[in-house]
Amino acid sequence: MALSGLFLIVFLLQHFSINLMSVFSADLFNEVSHFMGTNSVIQYALQPVLIFGVIFHLTMGMYLEAKNRGARPQKYAYNKAGASASWMSRNMIITGIMVMLFLGLHFYDFWFPEIKIKFIDGDWSGMENGAYRYWDHTHHKFVDPIRVGLYCAAFVFLALHLLHGFQSAFQSMGWRHQKYTPVVEKVGYAYAIIIPLGFIVIALYHHLIH
Amino acid sequence: MSVLNSKVPEGPIKDKWTNHKNKINLVNPANKRLIDVIVVGTGLAGGAAAASLAEMGYKVKAFCFQDSPRRAHSIAAQGGINAAKNYQNDGDSVYRLFYDTVKGGDYRGREANVYRLAEVSANIIDQCVAQGVPFAREYGGLLDNRSFGGVLVSRTFYAKGQTGQQLLLGAYSAMNRQIGKGKIEMFNRHEMLDLVVVDGKARGIIVRNHVNGEISRHSAHAVVLATGGYGNVFFLSTNAMGSNVTAAWKAHKKGAFFANPCYTQIHPTCIPRSGDYQSKLTLMSESLRNDGRIWVPKNIEDVEAIRSGKKKPTELSEDERDYYLERRYPAFGNLVPRDVASRAAKERCDAGYGVNQTGEAVYLDFSSAIQRYGKEAATVKGEKNATKERITELGEEVVRTKYGNLFQMYEKIVDDNPYKTPMMIYPAVHYTMGGLWVDYNLMTTIPGCYAAGEANFSDHGANRLGASALMQGLADGYFVLPYTIGDYLADEIRTGPISTDTPEFEAAEKAVRGQLETLMNIQGTKSVDHFHKRLGKVMWDKVGMSRNAQGLTEAIAEIRQIREEFWKDVKIPGGLNEFNPELAKATKVADFLELGELFAVDALSRNESCGGHFREESVELDGEQKGEAKRDDVNFKYVAAWEWNEDPGAANLHKEELEFKDIELKQRSYK
């Protein structure tokens, strides 16, 4: 869990950086997107690893949750779980499932169309009406306020997930020390808030400049 | 000639143990696998013995009534463990530890046993460190020591205020290793309810499984009882709620002599009682007397003002305080032995100077220590002009590292901050020096039945020094019993497996079932605790810190009365063949009600004051020692070993005369 989580954290940072370019320069965003979409190392080596990482994280998460629930077949009649642990840490499965549902929408919006164009239609040019389609494609998706709302909500869940997940991954790997653990915690909080917030800003930006 | 043969080896005292070990019979490894040993109790003595015997190759069955061997009451020992290591270079030696222990025990212990204890003490520390017991260390990485009552050297090793816990976890880990290998079969939540004697030898036990009430028989070539002390006969004591005398008492009724039952240690530093609902008393480690000063107000008016809440103890100036231990015993001051400190507290409280509502409390004050440590720390830190507040802060920090957990415990129980206001303490029943009579090999008067640790009477005489119980438990369990038991078992190699299908086992099981059924069938009107509390009150009032012939005679009659009522009127709900805590308690109280009487009988017959046993009839009438306990070596220099005779009060007295060849008998003085 921890390793796949850390891997996804790294991926998220990369995803965020590219998305951020869409705010500053459509051309740059297009260039990078085309590179990512057509480079064979990324497409045939990194992409499967990422998909594996996502699926692994999801299935292991669900499996462990089921197993952990099984470790307490009889629940407490009266429990005050909040007295000793944060909501985030206790509800990773909920925030995780919300992010997973979002991933479905996200794939439907972007990944499936890309795959269709490249692998079914066989069009690897990245062009549409004489120009790169990536920025336009992204930009148009954020017209619909409901979709923007869903995206923003999903990022909130992502933030909650990361608020616990970031430092939890370090703890699970045994990387804990009185000197650097407080730093890890601070970086974790910063990451868990800044990255999802950034995604929200990007989504809102595209929605608002229409 | 007495029927008691202590089997103390010949020769000079310092060679006795070595010579004995060299001459003792051994069992060869192949034969050990065929020999069963039962160990009852898994505290320091039992746990250490079970682990050692299993390591040596015997087939061991271990029993404890707790849900895990790690919970035996040795775990609650706080202060430390003595050992003659002389790491502090303060002149300590085996002889000095031996001498202090004999003197501390008021010359009522057996010299040879005590010397052996002192001799193996250093090995205990080596052994425990090798097992990973995290003793306190200094910054240089070496082991730290502190001092305890009744001695003038620093020889106590400790692990904060949880030394017993750490040592027990060490013994438990040694057991775990053997349980994991299948060499020890462990029975948790099992209570021994009888000893089975076949042809005069201990051959097994009858136990009840607390979980389902099942009674079962277990046979062995030898039975080791390491079942602790019987302080709970007082109902209120620092013992765990489950601590009991049953195993030892059943052995006594099967022929093991019970020695010196009246020797009880009343520990001076316990948290005072707060109400009638109180279920137990909590000890504050004696180590606190290293740094705490004990006092009561000098003037009775101040006592009244404090009791009514008009004055706070911190408002009293130095000359309004009576540091009575420092006043009476300038040489040892606050570090006099436990019996002396307890009696002195009682004397002040009886005179009306007790500082709480019940009039049964004295102060244990850390303010001088906090100031002293604070100044030291400020000097070390180079803070020359430290304010009083800063010094207090630094001093509290030092005290916190030394006794933090004890202070926290006090604060949780009493709801008062002991860093700011002095602690209130009062003596409470803590340890019983008496127990099953054993010879030098730790064998009781029943061949094949051994007693180790607090369960036997051996090493502490009439008063135990602080930090010596852990030492004795581990010495018996790790280093003494595993050797000496071989001497007996060497003759057992031809016995073969012992069947539990014999008339003796049958009869013992039947008797146990009969007793349990009788108890269940009484269905009277009063709870078990009702009787236990009444017994406790009689014991405390008349067989407690100070005793006299009249009170003891009354106590004997009253205990008999309570016992009679118990067997007519106790009410035990629930069933026989199920988890039934009330029934379990009832079996224990039934035995306490018998032991209590023998206890008083013993106290009555010993018309002298020695150690924890104080007879009002026997005090120094004049001179420097006026008012102090007066020992009578002419008439009472013996171990009183009582033989069961159908009724606890009718027990036959056998005397083991004590010989003091290496230590001159003297009036104990801590002045």
Place this chain on the structure above:
Amino acid sequence: MSEKGMNLTLKIWRQKDSKSKGKMETYPVTNISEHMSFLEMLDVLNEQLVEEGKEPVAFDHDCREGICGMCSLHINGEAHGPDRRVTTCQLHMRMFNDGDTIHIEPWRAKAFPVIKDLIVDRSAFDRIQHAGGFISVNTSGNTIDANAIPIEKEDADEAFNAATCIGCGACVASCKNASAMLFVGAKISQFSLLPQGQVEAKNRALNMVKQMDLEGFGNCTNTGACEVQCPKGISLDNIARMNRDFLSASVKK
């Protein structure tokens, strides 16, 4: 002495034995002094039940000074109740108010089956330690001198802190996953922090973790509830240390 005691409503789990189905029952108690410990309050209830001819509530307890680790109640939704750094036997009634309703349940975990009422079977903890909770040294006493190997005070103190675990099971009880990692982490750390325990540290971690999994405890998801509820304040550092030992041992095996 408090003049007037509290009146309380207790809701307590009653279960005849491991096979029966249990349920919560309600009992009133009156005139409870604030100076009583929680278990003394239950003593009062039991005395009352015995007088009424009813079966008293069974609960584990022994030393009543917070060190044996026998007591084990889930009180008002928290292991060992609302106070911190105390066991149930050290919890005092001054933490409660007149008129309160108090819920009392046994530890809940698959690995801790209920034996009766509030008593659970924690022998799983023992079995984990049989698998490796020791340093393999015989008890002959013929080891090296205790001061032959100086041990850094910090390591000795850390080992001691880990060793203060009383094995009560509050970590399991308070963990949403009924995980025993704080307990096992403490037991592993206690030895692995000392030079004499380092030698077999890898095998110890592997064997104890394996047994822990076999017992049916859940996994650690780092909620940190165990550390908060632990009466002895055992630190999460111990879980990290165990993870480290376990991972490196797994890689090397």
